[in-house]
Structures are given as structure tokens and as C-alpha cells.
Amino acid sequence: MYHYVTTQGGQRSLYGLRILEIACGKGAAAYLLKQDCGAAEYMGIDLCPNFIALARDNFRNMQGVQFYVANACELPVKFDGYFDMVICLDAAHGFGGEQGVFNAYDSLFSSIHKTLRPGGLFMFEDVTYKQFHPELHAASKLVAKGGLEILFEEDLTPHIAWPEQSMQSAPIQSCFYIVSQRTDFDDTY
Ligand SMILES: C[S@@+](CC[C@H](N)C(=O)[O-])C[C@H]1O[C@@H](n2cnc3c(N)ncnc32)[C@H](O)[C@@H]1O
DSSP: OHHHHHHTTTTSOOTTOEEEEESOTTOTHHIIIIIITOOSEEEEEESOHHHHHHHHHHTTTOTTEEEEEOOTTSOOGGGTTOEEEEEEESOGGGTTGGGOTTTTHHHHHHHHHHHEEEEEEEEEEEEEETTTOOOTTHHHHHHHHTTEEEEEEEEOGGGOOOOHHHHHHSOEEEEEEEEEEEOOOOOOO
């Protein structure tokens, strides 16, 4: 999934890119993006300090890899305009907490927009839950509202082998994939 989403099914090279991963967990994607795909820099952020501590430990010997504890919806100003690509996989549905799945999307997308250089790409994959959000395409409307231009959308639902057990405990309805781009050329930074 990571390779498919970040390279748009093998169509995009990651070579030499500065990549920010939102909600990186323990940072396993750094191997693929930095080592295998040749990204120049990989930065992973996650809200969970324990995950970031483990990631730092695992990657302490890899050049050009950094991890920070940060909230995806309030990214530090020092990241502004820096990244060629921001990625977020299988995570944003949890950012709204008990308020609901899409609650945090507004602040998430404007936060991501700021961190991208003009022309930079946001590769986004997430799942939605039946009880919260029946409309797949509402996600892309929210991405666009955050100032990003949608380049490509795909419904990945038919390609996912949904585990029987998780369908019973949390009925996932759909999995979507959106590629968007920062197209404004703001000269204030
Ligand atoms: C389901 S895991 C996905 C991890 C990884 N992207 C993957 O696909 O393996 C969700 C991650 O989101 C992180 N997370 C939850 N809320 C967050 C927030 N507001 N900002 C940053 N990370 C957050 C959690 O700590 C967790 O590591």
C-alpha cells in the first residue's frame, strides 16, 4: 500500500524528494521511502511519544531521517513550505477522536497545505466508517477546501481484503486514495 500510494502506482519517482509522513507510527516507511526509493529526506511525525522514541531508536544510524512528536492538525511553523511531498496513510480517520471521523479534516488539510512547497504533492489514503461518513467523495471536497488541488482520486475498496472480525467491530465501508497538489504560489515565505 505504501509504495502504491506514494508513487501513484509506480508512476512517480521519489528520488531526491523531501518527504513528511503524517502519523508515521513507528516509522517503518522510512526504509521504503529513504533507502529503497531514494528520498533525500524523510521526516515522520506522530502524536504518540512512545512510537517516536522507538522510531528514533530504530533509525538512529540512517542519515536524512528524523522523527518528531507533533499533532498533524497543528504542524510546527518551521516546516512551512519545506516538503516536496506529504503522505498520510490509514490514520486521519482517528484524528477527530470522539467528535467523529471527519472532524479534524479541515485543520489537517490547511496544516498540510502550509508545509508543502508550491507544486508539492499530498498523497492521502484513508478509510471511512459506515456510521460516520457514507460519502466517499466528501473527503476530496475537504481536501480541496484546505487549499489543495485534486489531481487524482481512486476508490481502493475493492482491492482491500477486509478482515471479517474488524468488519464486525468497526464496520469499515470504504478505502479511498487522493493525490492533491499545492498550486498557489504564495511569495510570503
Ligand atoms: C492506524 S495508525 C497508522 C500508522 C501508519 N500510518 C501505518 O499506516 O502503519 C494511526 C497513527 O496515527 C497517530 N495519530 C493519531 N492522532 C494523531 C494526530 N492528531 N497527529 C499525529 N498522529 C496522530 C497514532 O499515534 C498512530 O500512530
